[in-house]
Amino acid sequence: MKLQNMKLARKWREYAGPKDERLEAENAKIYKLGFMLLSFGMLTLLVYQIMAQQVAWVHDGANEAFHLFANAVDAVMYAWLFIVMIVCAVLQTRKGYVDTNRFGQTEHIPTGYFLLISGITGIASALAIAAMRCIAEAQIVPIKSVFWGANLATGVVFGVTIFVAVFGALCLAFFEAKQRRAKIEAELDCPDDL
């Protein structure tokens, strides 16, 4: 079954409205840049990690030092991922939008839509985190020793945190985008316009 024909997808399209083709094109450019930045960063870190491993191997007894490298590489990788996400979000707001559907350039903050997006993200994150913890735990201890409840509780705590963070980020992006949009529209407006 095609995704477009699925009932849930159809209902979502009806709710979110048509996508603006220009914003979709702008989005594609921004995500292309994000993909290139992310790929370049990850590849650089991967090569660096391989080089560090080889150097540690050449110098006998330097294996402990390599583990120090590995931690730093992990930290830089997470930081780079976060930076790329911020770059994409900033570029979107500088173009004056937060989404490509009918909520992307509204005059008033679309609280319901933002709560829905944050809620879906929070619930999906809570379930994914709980599931990943359970799967990881089941690989190191017998099934009966897995802390199902504790993992679910951890997932819920992270889910709530992510919900609040996403909602805050969307609100911040909305106000930034609105300011930028006002500037862009002022440049487009002509005195003889209707």
Next chain:
Amino acid sequence: MPGQKNLRMKAARAAAGLSQSDLAEAVGVTRQTIGLIEAGGYNPTLNLCVAICKTLHVTLNDLFWDEDR
């Protein structure tokens, strides 16, 4: 703006008594997109051109065909 201004579209919109916001809502895009098309800053797809022409009751030639280019 990188492209040529589309003054014919602006005139047709004005003749139809529509604001940029009205036209944008009718064709399912943002007001900024209509503003950018008129200002020559965005080349719309054929689908959007057709939707604009139908809303303004004009033909594609009327708005988007340029003999000089």
